[in-house]
Amino acid sequence: MTSGEILVKGGFVIDPTRKIDGDVGDVAIKDGRIVDKVSSSAKVIDVKGKIVMAGGVDVHSHVAGPKVNVGRLFRPEDKLLSGTCRSAMAQQNGYRMESGFSIPSTFKTGYDYARMGYGFVMEAAMPPIHSPHVHEEIHDTPIIDEAALPVFGNNWFVMDYLKKGEVENTAAYIAWLLRATKGYGVKVVNPGGTAAWGWGLNCLSLDDVVPYFEITPREIIKGLLQANEYLGLPHSMHIHQNDLGNPGNYEGTIDSLKISEGVKPKNKFGREQVMHSTHLQFHSYGGDSWGTFCSKAKEVMDYVNKNKGLTIDLGCVTLDETTTMTADGPFEHHLHSLNHLKWCNVDVEMETAAGVVPYIYSKDVLPNAIQWATGLELALYAKDMNRTFLTTDHPNAGPFTRYPRVIKWLMSKKAREAVLATMKNTDKVINATTIHNIDRELTLFEIAQMTRSGPAKCLGLGNLYGGLAPGMIADVAVFDLNYKNIPSDAEKIESAFQRAACFIKSGEIVVKDGEVVGHGHKKTVWVNVNMPENPQVKRDITQSFTKDYTVQLENYSVKDYLAPHPFVINVDVEA
Amino acid sequence: MATVTLKPTKVPELILEGYSITPDAFAGKTSAQIAELPGHEGKIHVRLGDFFTVSGEAGATAAETNIVIAGDATRVKYIGSKMTAGTVTVNGNADMYVGGWMKGGKIHVTGNVDSFCGIQMEGGDILVDGDAKNHVGCAYRGDWRGMKGGTIRIKGSAGNDIGTFMLGGTIIIEKNAFIHVSTHAEGGTVIVKGDVEGRVGGQMVKGEMYVLGTIKFMMPGYQKVDRVEKEIDGLKFTFDHYIGDLGERHPKSKGQVIYANLYLKAA
Numbered sequence: 001m002t003s004g005e006i007l008v009k010g011g012f013v014i015d016p017t018r019k020i021d022g023d024v025g026d027v028a029i030k031d032g033r034i035v036d037k038v039s040s041s042a043k044v045i046d047v048k049g050k051i052v053m054a055g056g057v058d059v060h061s062h063v064a065g066p067k068v069n070v071g072r073l074f075r076p077e078d079k080l081l082s083g084t085c086r087s088a089m090a091q092q093n094g095y096r097m098e099s100g101f102s103i104p105s106t107f108k109t110g111y112d113y114a115r116m117g118y119g120f121v122m123e124a125a126m127p128p129i130h131s132p133h134v135h136e137e138i139h140d141t142p143i144i145d146e147a148a149l150p151v152f153g154n155n156w157f158v159m160d161y162l163k164k165g166e167v168e169n170t171a172a173y174i175a176w177l178l179r180a181t182k183g184y185g186v187k188v189v190n191p192g193g194t195a196a197w198g199w200g201l202n203c204l205s206l207d208d209v210v211p212y213f214e215i216t217p218r219e220i221i222k223g224l225l226q227a228n229e230y231l232g233l234p235h236s237m238h239i240h241q242n243d244l245g246n247p248g249n250y251e252g253t254i255d256s257l258k259i260s261e262g263v264k265p266k267n268k269f270g271r272e273q274v275m276h277s278t279h280l281q282f283h284s285y286g287g288d289s290w291g292t293f294c295s296k297a298k299e300v301m302d303y304v305n306k307n308k309g310l311t312i313d314l315g316c317v318t319l320d321e322t323t324t325m326t327a328d329g330p331f332e333h334h335l336h337s338l339n340h341l342k343w344c345n346v347d348v349e350m351e352t353a354a355g356v357v358p359y360i361y362s363k364d365v366l367p368n369a370i371q372w373a374t375g376l377e378l379a380l381y382a383k384d385m386n387r388t389f390l391t392t393d394h395p396n397a398g399p400f401t402r403y404p405r406v407i408k409w410l411m412s413k414k415a416r417e418a419v420l421a422t423m424k425n426t427d428k429v430i431n432a433t434t435i436h437n438i439d440r441e442l443t444l445f446e447i448a449q450m451t452r453s454g455p456a457k458c459l460g461l462g463n464l465y466g467g468l469a470p471g472m473i474a475d476v477a478v479f480d481l482n483y484k485n486i487p488s489d490a491e492k493i494e495s496a497f498q499r500a501a502c503f504i505k506s507g508e509i510v511v512k513d514g515e516v517v518g519h520g521h522k523k524t525v526w527v528n529v530n531m532p533e534n535p536q537v538k539r540d541i542t543q544s545f546t547k548d549y550t551v552q553l554e555n556y557s558v559k560d561y562l563a564p565h566p567f568v569i570n571v572d573v574e575a
Numbered sequence: 576m577a578t579v580t581l582k583p584t585k586v587p588e589l590i591l592e593g594y595s596i597t598p599d600a601f602a603g604k605t606s607a608q609i610a611e612l613p614g615h616e617g618k619i620h621v622r623l624g625d626f627f628t629v630s631g632e633a634g635a636t637a638a639e640t641n642i643v644i645a646g647d648a649t650r651v652k653y654i655g656s657k658m659t660a661g662t663v664t665v666n667g668n669a670d671m672y673v674g675g676w677m678k679g680g681k682i683h684v685t686g687n688v689d690s691f692c693g694i695q696m697e698g699g700d701i702l703v704d705g706d707a708k709n710h711v712g713c714a715y716r717g718d719w720r721g722m723k724g725g726t727i728r729i730k731g732s733a734g735n736d737i738g739t740f741m742l743g744g745t746i747i748i749e750k751n752a753f754i755h756v757s758t759h760a761e762g763g764t765v766i767v768k769g770d771v772e773g774r775v776g777g778q779m780v781k782g783e784m785y786v787l788g789t790i791k792f793m794m795p796g797y798q799k800v801d802r803v804e805k806e807i808d809g810l811k812f813t814f815d816h817y818i819g820d821l822g823e824r825h826p827k828s829k830g831q832v833i834y835a836n837l838y839l840k841a842a
Binding site for chain 2: 074075076077078080340341342
């Protein structure tokens with residue numbers, strides 16, 4: 001099927017990479033790539049009256065790995081009333097059963113993303129020693145291309161090198177770890193704080209000192225920003241900042257964003273930012289207690305709008321019952337002490353930690369309602385939608401299957417007001433946020449920037465994903481929306497994005513009328529850094545595996561058979 | 576009121592998932608339509624008519640519909656689950672999940688029930704003349720939201736995990752119970768008229784338990800505070816009053832710390 005020619009004919013094309021906004025046109029596909037034209041024998045798909053976009057690109061989602069599995073294991077109730085366990089359709093077509101809502105099974109994850117027209121998903125936090133498991137699970141997730149970001153912000157090697165200011169050694173270690181784990185880039189979660197959690201402590205400010213390592217979050221962030229650009233990786237450093245989720249954290253957020261000033265992007269992948277700040281919603285709060293809790297989205301976005309070295313994703317709260325999971329171990333303990341629900345904590349030797357706690361976001365609980373508004377405000381205050389991406393930090397602020405609902409809220413003031421009006425504390429929410437006064441409604445072009453061209457460029461994949469220019473991977477999504485006549489009923493926007501009218505993945509039709517019709521040929525994308533050997537780092541790694549790790553060095557790396565469909569991006573670093 | 580009678584004609588080879596056997600699903604339907612209602616045997620889609628002859632017609636609403644299973648339903652699960660009104664009578668035994676997630680109406684099983692009877696129920700009445708296996712009125716596995724309301728009365732004995740994570744309602748076990756009563760509960764009342772092996776009220780935050788027999792192994796987190804006279808299920812007794820579980824967090828109400836209360840009939 002990949003060699004087949006397809007012509008997606010007569011739709012309203014929306015492709016920000018070529019500044020095409022709703023022009024009626026055709027998209028030609030051959031050998032899994034977009035081409036200029038196809039022969040007359042091509043299969044023609046008539047999409048007249050519908051919109052055509054590139055496949056969606058998710059910059060940050062927790063969809064594979066040990067903490068996702070912990071969530072699945074300790075929340076059987078998440079599966080009870082969800083999914084289509086006995087779908088007659090699935091049985092007839094030989095597809096696997098689907099189950100789970102906030103932590104769907106691997107099959108449901110792949111199918112649901114495909115049904116929403118998404119072609120690429122970044123697993124946002126891979127504990128390096130568990131990377132073999134992450135890759136097995138990625139391989140088990142059908143259709144979508146995936147990559148994974150190993151976590152570095154609390155890694156003992158990184159803290160040791162950066163304490164001494166050794167950016168070059170840090171870079172050599174990153175290069176080694178990316179190759180060993182088949183990872184994609186540098187993820188940082190609560191820098192220093194998760195390591196401090198080993199002593200029952202946390203780093204809530206940029207200048208809190210990590211016990212034993214005697215380094216501060218500020219030094220870790222700065223060093224990793226520099227190491228990332230030293231290597232010239234496709235993606236920038238990708239950070240979940242300190243002090244997540246607490247009232248009054250917005251000033252610390254802006255201070256950590258400021259660390260990016262003076263660092264220049266250096267890469268051959270068209271990336272312009274040096275820092276990607278993820279799920280910014282959780283980091284944009286004012287007040288000094290839950291009683292005075294309020295949104296500071298405007299203040300944070302005023303800074304982001306000015307600094308072109310930054311990209312962000314939203315982390316929108318969707319007002320659902322979900323499962324929080326993060327490498328921010330101390331935060332999960334804090335959350336458990338607030339909601340008293342079950343808590344799981346894992347320490348990952350020398351590298352990171354993780355916690356998992358279920359959470360119910362209710363529109364009638366004031367802080368939750370303010371969080372809901374804060375996430376949407378970030379997008380509505382953004383000036384450059386190519387630097388502002390749609391996420392729910394799946395599953396932390398809500399499941400990824402709610403992206404269409406977030407799109408609805410962003411595109412329709414009426415839809416936002418409808419939610420606001422049914423809240424128990426409508427007046428208090430209006431006082432603590434600015435959402436009620438924002439009239440902006442995003443356009444389909446802006447949504448395409450936030451979900452396609454923007455995240456692809458931010459990941460250094462702008463020449464492959466997120467657009468419909470000839471030469472790019474043929475991920476093409478068709479949605480049943482008339483560009484010339486957007487329905488006044490915003491529910492129709494949500495339902496159109498929930499189930500693509502058609503989704504072509506790498507030149508193969510995988511979804512038709514919202515139903516999965518093919519398993520596609522997924523790829524695992526990873527970054528291979530070629531650089532001269534660094535004898536000191538090599539010796540440090542060998543020594544550490546003899547002395548500290550519970551596994552041997554030979555058993556640590558992800559073997560090739562665990563990622564049987566690799567798509568390797570090579571980065572050459574000169575000495 | 577109209578009565579629909581299901582007469583068993585065939586024992587399922589596996590287990591019949593009889594989630595359609597509720598007054599809500601039957602309401603407004605003829606016997607022929609009821610026979611066509613769906614069920615599952617393993618992964619196979621089946622009809623109620625494959626296992627029962629259906630006679631009588633349902634009332635217009637669930638509240639006007641009575642269902643009688645005239646025979647043994649030992650291999651039929653989910654009888655009366657999620658029902659909101661009306662009645663279900665089983666003249667014999669029933670399998671798991673009788674009255675699970677039930678919101679209203681009445682269920683009467685003249686024989687025994689298997690596990691998960693009244694799991695996460697919110698209202699209504701379940702009466703079992705025989706014994707119940709495990710997980711009477713408990714939460715679904717992993718869930719922290721257990722039984723919220725209604726009454727379950729087991730005239731015989733019950734197994735383990737009774738009222739786990741219970742939030743409200745009443746469970747009465749007229750004979751003995753095994754282990755784990757009201758574990759993690761934050762409300763509701765459990766009455767055991769016979770003896771209990773142990774683990775009564777572990778990690779319990781709030782709620783009431785009454786035991787008229789003996790507790791073989793008492794939880795260490797319970798402390799005797801006084802002796803009180805109380806009327807329970809229509810009879811008056813003198814009880815030793817314990818509070819607990821002292822190892823668990825406890826909320827405050829009007830300045831007072833709220834504990835779970837265990838009333839053990841004084842010797």
